[in-house]
């Protein structure tokens with residue numbers, strides 16, 4: 104996914120815009136951008152951040168940005184912010200989401216005589232597409248509403264113009280958006296992590312489909328929410344930053360609760376429990392709290408300069424990061440029976456080749472792998488996903504068991520079924536660990552603490568709202 108940040112301040116906002124955007128750096132690895140409005144024009148900077156981090160690329164730029172309001176984005180895929188001169192006047196826009204029917208929508212717009220300026224390898228920039236759909240409306244609110252009704256997928260956005268920032272959350276709420284308050288100044292962000300060190304306090308969580316205008320006069324509701332909530336569960340399990348909370352539910356606490364549920368359903372004898380950094384660490388802390396097994400660190404992560412191995416689109420880069428960033432501590436693990444907690448198993452190849460193998464080489468006696476969500480069965484279609492269905496470890500297991508790819512995998516979703524058990528056994532052998540257990544879907548939802556109708560679980564059960 105991407106991370107978006109906006110600020111409406113009383114004086115120059117560039118310092119807070121820079122740091123507020125930087126607090127979203129864990130969400131994307133491709134492009135980043137900043138834009139400010141100085142009362143007369145926009146000042147915009149965009150950089151490719153594939154080879155270096157946001158801070159390094161923007162450190163000199165941000166000091167030259169002028170204006171008291173601005174937007175920032177760390178983008179998973181495309182160049183943003185987009186600037187548009189429209190019948191509603193000029194505006195800048197950043198988005199977080201994925202438009203599954205982008206090709207069809209772009210074809211329709213071409214037919215209507217529209218043109219696109221940001222096209223890469225024949226593919227339109229999704230943020231530009233969203234902007235083009237918005238300007239088809241009677242006004243900005245109507246335009247956002249119309250855009251929401253046309254896209255398949257999800258889209259949360261921030262739109263900056265001379266009035267302030269229009270903040271709109273996806274109508275199913277797949278991605279979060281929260282507003283922070285600092286006196287009479289405002290920030291809006293994907294990650295509430297961005298608020299505390301800049302002095303903002305959470306004012307509200309924007310509801311699914313809700314649109315608000317944030318200006319120097321405060322918050323003005325512009326459109327009511329849909330009442331539907333399908334916020335991404337994976338934010339709490341893996342993608343979100345530990346200091347963030349979504350819908351008022353803190354990530355770190357949910358991860359501890361996942362670890363506790365894992366421990367409650369376990370009776371393995373172990374000398375220690377550790378996690379695969381970063382998110383697996385908190386799942387392991389929860390496991391240790393519940394079981395009394397000592398928490399120790401079998402592997403540590405060398406953080407400076409490394410992205411998350413999940414986010415870069417190229418497999419080669421993901422593998423390189425996975426290989427280099429984790430370092431085992433043989434003195435801790437030698438001869439030990441270890442419970443190892445991780446957030447999820449996607450393909451399983453990095454886990455096997457770059458994590459488990461390091462523990463084995465370090466002399467570990469037994470590895471008992473505990474995963475803080477059920478087997479991933481369906482690639483996300485509401486945000487950018489780096490996985491294809493055939494790559495998923497669970498799907499490879501099913502293919503190996505059945506001798507072919509299955510269209511209908513419902514028999515494998517039932518956690519009490521023999522088929523499910525066989526699938527987990529296959530993955531256990533593939534990973535070469537002594538035992539493997541996944542968190543049950545109901546326990547994962549309980550750990551989050553929302554009703555099961557109010558969180559997206561598509562990754563695991565393939566059900567859409």
Ligand code: SF4
Pocket residue numbers: 277334335336337338482483484485486559560561562563
């Ligand atoms: S499909 Fe998975 S990753 Fe995508 S929004 Fe739903 S829970 Fe999140």
